[in-house]
Amino acid sequence: MSLPTDRPLGIAMIGYAFMGRAHSQAWRTVGAAFDVPRTARRVVVGRDESAVADAASRLGWEEHATDWREVIAREDIDIVDICTPGFLHAEIAIAALEAGKHVLCEKPLANDTAEAEAMVTAARAARQRGQIAALGFTYRRVPALALAKQFVDTGKLGRIRQVRAAYFQDWLVDENAGMSWRLRQETAGSGALGDIGSHAVDQIQHLTGQKATAVRGRLATLVPQRPGADGLEEVTVDDAAWATLELEDGALASVEVSRMATGAKNQLTIELYGTDGALRFDLENPNELWFLDATSPIAEQGFTRVLVTEPEHPYLEAWWPQGHVLGWENAFTNQARDLLVAIRDGEVAPYAPDFADGLALQRVLDAIIASDAADGSTVTL
Amino acid sequence: MSLPTDRPLGIAMIGYAFMGRAHSQAWRTVGAAFDVPRTARRVVVGRDESAVADAASRLGWEEHATDWREVIAREDIDIVDICTPGFLHAEIAIAALEAGKHVLCEKPLANDTAEAEAMVTAARAARQRGQIAALGFTYRRVPALALAKQFVDTGKLGRIRQVRAAYFQDWLVDENAGMSWRLRQETAGSGALGDIGSHAVDQIQHLTGQKATAVRGRLATLVPQRPGADGLEEVTVDDAAWATLELEDGALASVEVSRMATGAKNQLTIELYGTDGALRFDLENPNELWFLDATSPIAEQGFTRVLVTEPEHPYLEAWWPQGHVLGWENAFTNQARDLLVAIRDGEVAPYAPDFADGLALQRVLDAIIASDAADGSTVTL
């Protein structure tokens, strides 16, 4: 698929809530920050006409629409950006791919594995036609984590033996906070593990370049009932989870997630321990990467706080001078940049993560859940 | 001046370098984040037609132009945003105010006091006509610093006795780095004190709500010569400076600035010590405010790291969920928001800092320079 020559790449965004706002900011900004193909924010799609009209105006889309099927059929649309709840991902993404569009789909790929498999099949076929089926694990585009990946890939850590990842939030600490769709299995698909633990597992596999081959897991619902419209209701998803992962080269990784970690706001922490070095990262200080070079003289050794704002750092040349830090949202712009570059460059730059990565990740999460169901015993992948 | 009823507020931006990029991002984003009057990025102005055309396209302005006089005369322009080098500020700002436009002028207000005084005169006249003459000390809109101001204003620190501010960068550490216009008095107007020390002094006066009444200062040029086209040239501005300020209520403040602070990238640090509490801030971790409540029980006392990302914090309701941090650029969007609200609300919300604040600040910096020239003895204001 080549770029259209007579017009900018047309983008349609389905959904306009939290993720839609972040994606809009990215599409609005990417051309100013990076040297990428021109884009046009053609249309935003939602079910409620009045609300989506308002969103279009506020978020800067040329048009709004309520029927995503009509939108993905439009000739002037090249990219379909899916920001809906997870249960709608499969239907829209498959249709968009079949309509010949590039797709960027927010995580999770889908709410169940059957859907995810169908999406991967559609993506594989679309790939033959030069289309990209991208998955939004945006944190891979946080510059400090992209730098971490560079450090691992260039051998600065030697062989990685141990990894520790956690994702802690605290928005469920109050046990009087009421039930919501996010706390029901049938609507949310998953709890803390799927929602935020997925980021932790993705980073583990992405940064190490190693797949999990076997897992042990534990899930918990620390507040099992919450007030609903008609009294106390059962919370049917996990609000905390733990797992250990064996990686293909023999390293061991741990994962711990919680929506009950009082005082932790959005704390994705990652630690990598290798034979020659170590790395630490905390999403609440996303411009810092802490690197220890175990090959340096002992008397000078320690974790170095690298403020990831130099032109030498990933994505940073496009942004501000050194020391002028980026925020959470900039990773979405970096993601948009990488997607546009991948579209422009075709085969040269296969975009990751794609739908297949999303399915593989989902299988790890499923294995953790299966292990918990099997009293914690090992589940192999 | 009331808002135009038939069209969005039209913005013209003069200059499109570093600050122009930041301001463009703000104008592009403000309507998506905040509930503000509609705006249109009408035109960006620069001297080099080809370059400004490219900037307009990249930064998302409808048109470009090379003659700022024509632009400020346009009926569809309501706000003139001045991002040029300082020596052009006075002429453009005065003309724009006289043309009936609101003005946002980047800091410093002007390169000399005479110009600054003329600007204040023009701004005073314009104020009678309902126009705003805003000055871009954007860091006042960093949420953590806005929160600091709230804490001071609501008495959480009691009476402030001591303040310590520093602004450290390191881009001049290499003594083989060549001469540039920024290192010559005649082109730059000032060195580290004027460029970054101005932020430190502004914060001291803004946060405490107290004006400096007397100062002592020292300036230094730690690398006095640098390679130019024809051999070594004299550096004629300061690259480091120190000052102490007596504030009107009797507190003492210190300022230290440097472009030689190896390893400091953009490190504006502010410490406020009061009878009932203390605050600390570091611009390299701009989402954190460290607060000590000296009235809490001793056994629990200490500096609290407030992650300034809650809806209860200034500006944050408009942004992302808790724990999803902001970057350096977001303060410019917050600034655009405040300016638009001030324009909308007229007298109700006088915008600060304005040109008069800029002149007053310049007089403090001049006094520091005069003190240094007088061997460090006190200069009163």
Next chain:
Amino acid sequence: MSLPTDRPLGIAMIGYAFMGRAHSQAWRTVGAAFDVPRTARRVVVGRDESAVADAASRLGWEEHATDWREVIAREDIDIVDICTPGFLHAEIAIAALEAGKHVLCEKPLANDTAEAEAMVTAARAARQRGQIAALGFTYRRVPALALAKQFVDTGKLGRIRQVRAAYFQDWLVDENAGMSWRLRQETAGSGALGDIGSHAVDQIQHLTGQKATAVRGRLATLVPQRPGADGLEEVTVDDAAWATLELEDGALASVEVSRMATGAKNQLTIELYGTDGALRFDLENPNELWFLDATSPIAEQGFTRVLVTEPEHPYLEAWWPQGHVLGWENAFTNQARDLLVAIRDGEVAPYAPDFADGLALQRVLDAIIASDAADGSTVTL
């Protein structure tokens, strides 16, 4: 048992290596820092006469001896302080208790459960005679952890739901480092879990005041072979371990330990998350306790760095003025203080942890090992 009236409490210390040095420092210092019964460092015992003589001189003991049986029979000895390797603990401790002495035994209580049970039986009998059988989990006497305990006990955390403890060291990172007795099951008894994980588990149970009722565990030997005298030898203990613990009130705790955590030197970290607050601690910064009060106003909330050096903090009144921090060794002096006070006050102040606590802890560790042997499935206690 009452205090001797005519002489100081006589102490005999068995063993004089790392722990012996730390205990000697404590006995040497305790009377200067605290108001405690007088003590005399009577005799240090070791097998190698020349070496123990040197140790006595260097560490400040009046005499040295090579036969611990003779020593514990001495009339002038009141306290037997056991700093030998673990496999000797049971024999010496039981004999000393039977000889009517108070005993302070370094952790681990014993190398196997049968020995530990015999020790508890002996301690129970001795307790009837007013003797103390104390176990050296010294970190309970780190002031910041003692303060954490106070905070939990006075309800500042509300109900604790989640705990996270880790103990990371890195002294085994180099895979060419040779075999040693610490890496063989038969001599060391246990690996990272028993050596340092025991501290993590002890803190979890101690700080929460809750016992583990069920566990899941995983052990790993990340470097399974190391060079010995005759080529590569098998490492037969774990060098990393993971566990989750269900606590009696329903909280979940995780434990992670490693001797492979590159760059971690002695990093025991503990995090407690409750309905009303949270705590964090890191043994590499042992004078700091980080406390979050979830009942304070949101806009001011965050983790507070409490520098635990105030007279209002546990043990601190005896030490230095505020801000003058303590080191690792001071916890041993605090431990000696608590033991002497318990001896002086008799029933009023039962000393903890005692041998029964050590046995209970050992059973948790054994359950973790059993869970790993059972492929990670739950083992109840």
Next chain:
Amino acid sequence: MSLPTDRPLGIAMIGYAFMGRAHSQAWRTVGAAFDVPRTARRVVVGRDESAVADAASRLGWEEHATDWREVIAREDIDIVDICTPGFLHAEIAIAALEAGKHVLCEKPLANDTAEAEAMVTAARAARQRGQIAALGFTYRRVPALALAKQFVDTGKLGRIRQVRAAYFQDWLVDENAGMSWRLRQETAGSGALGDIGSHAVDQIQHLTGQKATAVRGRLATLVPQRPGADGLEEVTVDDAAWATLELEDGALASVEVSRMATGAKNQLTIELYGTDGALRFDLENPNELWFLDATSPIAEQGFTRVLVTEPEHPYLEAWWPQGHVLGWENAFTNQARDLLVAIRDGEVAPYAPDFADGLALQRVLDAIIASDAADGSTVTL
């Protein structure tokens, strides 16, 4: 002077308050930690017989005495350790030196310059006889600061251009806290500048190896009156001070001290910025040295937290395994070690700082005071 062959070095300590406690701990510990000549804590001297008897018992001295003149005449005394208030230093130190003893005198050297000069004269004469006249700027023996000195001396920072030192405490924040001898010029000799600022200035000169050649200073008494026995009294010493120092090689250093820095407990911070690197230190985290190597690749550059607990670090081989941190008191033991080694080795290891260093430092402090008296203008040294 050679070591006595038939007995340990006998120590007499004059004074037994805060500093006496710290010195006692050092003498009690030094022989256990380090390979040094044997010592005996012979006698502690004070004016109040009952109190000094109690101190002798508690702090572990063989005898007590009330007449320091008798004590310094004793044959079995080799070292006189002066821990009295400053106004007694000169008389005791000179007499002890004239009696042929080594002297360790706590800082400040004396309360006025005339006394200090007499002490230096006595020390110079004593030096001819092989006696040491040591001054207690103990922070030079904090391992992290000793490591900083090594880094500077081995060129890791290149040429130092800028230094920033501050010493902040907060024990005078409460303006209702009453008058005391420390707040009167005639008894205290000096205020915050002399008490804690002296440490900052000593570190600046010691670490850089450069003397101050000219200074500008400002002193303030932020709370000028405090309640005394008969109503409000004037505070006649400074409680905060600021200075800039020109160093002999052209670097500029700043000093800021305060007893009003709410929340700062004992916060001596030092920052050194050189052409090739930078260092940062904070006495509230005394086991950490933050080092930036400006010659390392930009993408990896940043401040490295060196946990100064390795055998490769100064003094550490004598203490505990890596990661087992030291406290404030250990620096006193390190100081005792260095003094004993200097005594043992004679000319080979001249001990610093000595009385001449103390006098030179006093002259810098006097110059800062003189500058303030001259409205802040430069005073040369």
